[in-house]
Amino acid sequence: MSAISAVTLVPGTAAGAVFVLVEPLSFWGGLDAATGAIIDRWHPQCGEVLTGKVLLMERGRGSSSGSSVLAEAIRAGTGPAAILLLTRDAIVTLGALVANELYGTACPVAMVAAADWPALAAAGRLAVEAGAEGATIGVA
Amino acid sequence: MSVALDEIDRALLGGGHGEAARFAMSLLQRFAEAVEAPGFIDARSAHIDGCLYHGQVSLDFVEHLVRLGGRVRVPTTLNVGSVDLIHPELFRGDPALGSAGARLMVAHEEMGCVPTYTCAPYQTLFRPGLGWQVAWAESNAIVFANSVLGARTNRYGDFVDLCCAVTGRVPYYGLHLTENRRATVVVEVTGVPPEWDDAGPVCVAVGHVIGRRCGERIPAIVGLPAATTEDDLKALGATAASAGSVAMFHAVGLTPEAATLEDALQGGVPEEVIRLDAEELRDIVRRLSTVPDGTRLAAVSLGTPHFSIAEFARLVPLLDGPRPAVDIYVNTARGVLAELEARGWDAVLREAGVTLVVDTCTYVTAIMRDLSGAVMTNSGKMAYYAPGNLNIEVAFGSLADCVASARAGRVVRR
Numbered sequence: 001m002s003a004i005s006a007v008t009l010v011p012g013t014a015a016g017a018v019f020v021l022v023e024p025l026s027f028w029g030g031l032d033a034a035t036g037a038i039i040d041r042w043h044p045q046c047g048e049v050l051t052g053k054v055l056l057m058e059r060g061r062g063s064s065s066g067s068s069v070l071a072e073a074i075r076a077g078t079g080p081a082a083i084l085l086l087t088r089d090a091i092v093t094l095g096a097l098v099a100n101e102l103y104g105t106a107c108p109v110a111m112v113a114a115a116d117w118p119a120l121a122a123a124g125r126l127a128v129e130a131g132a133e134g135a136t137i138g139v140a
Numbered sequence: 141m142s143v144a145l146d147e148i149d150r151a152l153l154g155g156g157h158g159e160a161a162r163f164a165m166s167l168l169q170r171f172a173e174a175v176e177a178p179g180f181i182d183a184r185s186a187h188i189d190g191c192l193y194h195g196q197v198s199l200d201f202v203e204h205l206v207r208l209g210g211r212v213r214v215p216t217t218l219n220v221g222s223v224d225l226i227h228p229e230l231f232r233g234d235p236a237l238g239s240a241g242a243r244l245m246v247a248h249e250e251m252g253c254v255p256t257y258t259c260a261p262y263q264t265l266f267r268p269g270l271g272w273q274v275a276w277a278e279s280n281a282i283v284f285a286n287s288v289l290g291a292r293t294n295r296y297g298d299f300v301d302l303c304c305a306v307t308g309r310v311p312y313y314g315l316h317l318t319e320n321r322r323a324t325v326v327v328e329v330t331g332v333p334p335e336w337d338d339a340g341p342v343c344v345a346v347g348h349v350i351g352r353r354c355g356e357r358i359p360a361i362v363g364l365p366a367a368t369t370e371d372d373l374k375a376l377g378a379t380a381a382s383a384g385s386v387a388m389f390h391a392v393g394l395t396p397e398a399a400t401l402e403d404a405l406q407g408g409v410p411e412e413v414i415r416l417d418a419e420e421l422r423d424i425v426r427r428l429s430t431v432p433d434g435t436r437l438a439a440v441s442l443g444t445p446h447f448s449i450a451e452f453a454r455l456v457p458l459l460d461g462p463r464p465a466v467d468i469y470v471n472t473a474r475g476v477l478a479e480l481e482a483r484g485w486d487a488v489l490r491e492a493g494v495t496l497v498v499d500t501c502t503y504v505t506a507i508m509r510d511l512s513g514a515v516m517t518n519s520g521k522m523a524y525y526a527p528g529n530l531n532i533e534v535a536f537g538s539l540a541d542c543v544a545s546a547r548a549g550r551v552v553r554r
Contacts, residue, residue, distance in 0.1 A: 009170075009173075009174055010170070028194075029528065033195055063279070063297070064189070064277065064295060064296065064297020064298055064300075065189070065192075065194060065297060065298050066297075067297060067298045067299055067300075068190075068194035068195065068197060068198055068298045068299070069194060069195070071197040071201075071299075072194060072195035072196065072197040072198075075195075075196060075197050075200070076195075076196075088174050088175065088176060089174065090171055090174045090175045090300070091297070093170065093171065093174040094167070094170075094171055094174070094298075094299050094300060095299075097167060097170050098167070098197070098201060098299050099197065101163070101167070102197070102200050102201060102204060103200075
């Protein structure tokens with residue numbers, strides 16, 4: 001996989017193992033900020049831990065309180081290392097942005113093209129470099 | 141895509157209105173980019189949901205704004221918090237959590253927010269008017285403002301709500317624009333169970349269907365009972381926003397942008413028509429209960445969203461009779477409590493075994509004393525969330541059924 005360009009939603013640099021959400025997850029009621037685990041009983045990946053992962057989620061879902069839960073997880077060090085989206089999502093963007101502003105903890109968020117999704121999802125580890133001008137994603 | 145900035149936006153970003161406003165405006169700018177809003181407009185009011193504690197970050201965010209000298213620039217109401225500040229003894233959770241939750245509430249007051257602490261701000265003096273552009277959070281308040289009042293807001297939430305309040309600006313997209321308020325689904329109520337003596341259960345059932353089947357689409361409802369009240373529409377919206385992502389509905393002949401079905405559809409053709417008959421309504425309401433009739437109750441909980449004076453006026457005469465066998469909790473606004481006291485109704489309610497809960501709600505915090513049995517409610521929202529949030533069984537029924545069941549100590553239907 002050669003380097004892929006993406007749109008920066010929240011700037012930052014991070015790397016980690018890839019975790020692909022098979023269904024959208026509402027962070028409020030779906031993510032335990034204390035442990036980084038998925039706790040939505042109806043989610044097929046319930047019990048899996050997102051800490052330190054490069055999280056691939058097609059789109060966001062659910063309550064706007066999800067911003068708080070994501071920001072709290074990033075603060076507590078249990079959050080994902082980076083988030084890659086297919087569609088813009090205000091709840092995810094805001095959660096990561098607030099954590100970045102308050103704690104200086106970068107959890108970059110980028111929006112990637114649908115054509116690049118399969119290659120990203122198939123990668124083992126990814127490095128995300130999201131700057132003001134745009135993001136670059138490569139194999140870590 | 142870049143967001144167009146007016147002079148005021150540039151002034152806010154440049155720090156001309158203080159550091160807190162600069163910080164808030166820079167977050168709003170990123171938010172606007174994320175939702176692809178082309179620019180901003182003035183907000184006439186804001187309603188904040190961020191005063192409910194979700195963890196250290198909730199407090200850090202607000203304290204940061206307080207430290208930067210943040211003040212809200214528009215009339216700003218507050219949603220429920222984690223504790224009842226007037227009756228703190230009702231709180232049964234972790235004391236550390238309780239004090240952090242209370243500090244979060246007070247920090248919002250320090251920024252000039254009005255301590256309404258209610259999820260029904262639309263039933264206070266701060267009720268927006270038709271066509272007002274506002275920045276509101278809390279799913280039921282959003283639906284009510286858009287649908288019943290014809291005010292205009294998107295589904296704002298944590299962090300953004302306060303940023304809008306501190307800047308007085310709101311991104312101009314989505315439901316702020318007339319063309320996006322058009323109904324695309326028609327929900328037709330073709331029959332109502334004759335044994336239901338008020339419109340409450342009908343509205344809860346319709347709200348549930350809308351939540352499950354409309355996604356983010358706007359429905360136009362035809363055929364609600366003529367006796368449908370504002371509080372019934374409140375219940376409809378709250379249930380729809382719990383079961384789904386609905387931000388607005390039209391009720392033809394009842395809501396301000398739907399004098400006719402054509403108005404609600406803005407002359408367009410619906411992409412789907414959902415018909416509901418009496419049997420379907422009965423079935424939906426039956427499935428809101430997780431326990432059968434006759435089940436022993438631990439408590440009855442009313443007022444999700446917060447009970448209005450009109451709802452108390454229906455409850456008070458129902459309480460005339462034998463004292464209930466189980467606790468009855470009623471969540472309401474502190475403003476409504478003051479009105480109850482002025483009317484002398486608070487004493488009547490307490491005498492009848494009612495615990496009045498203000499500033500918070502029994503479904504988001506540890507208040508109810510006994511959770512050893514099922515909890516009965518007339519709220520579609522409470523019925524939706526309580527099994528997950530509180531890990532309890534629920535029974536749903538009309539207001540009269542709830543009072544009768546409180547007396548019997550088990551689920552009964554009149």
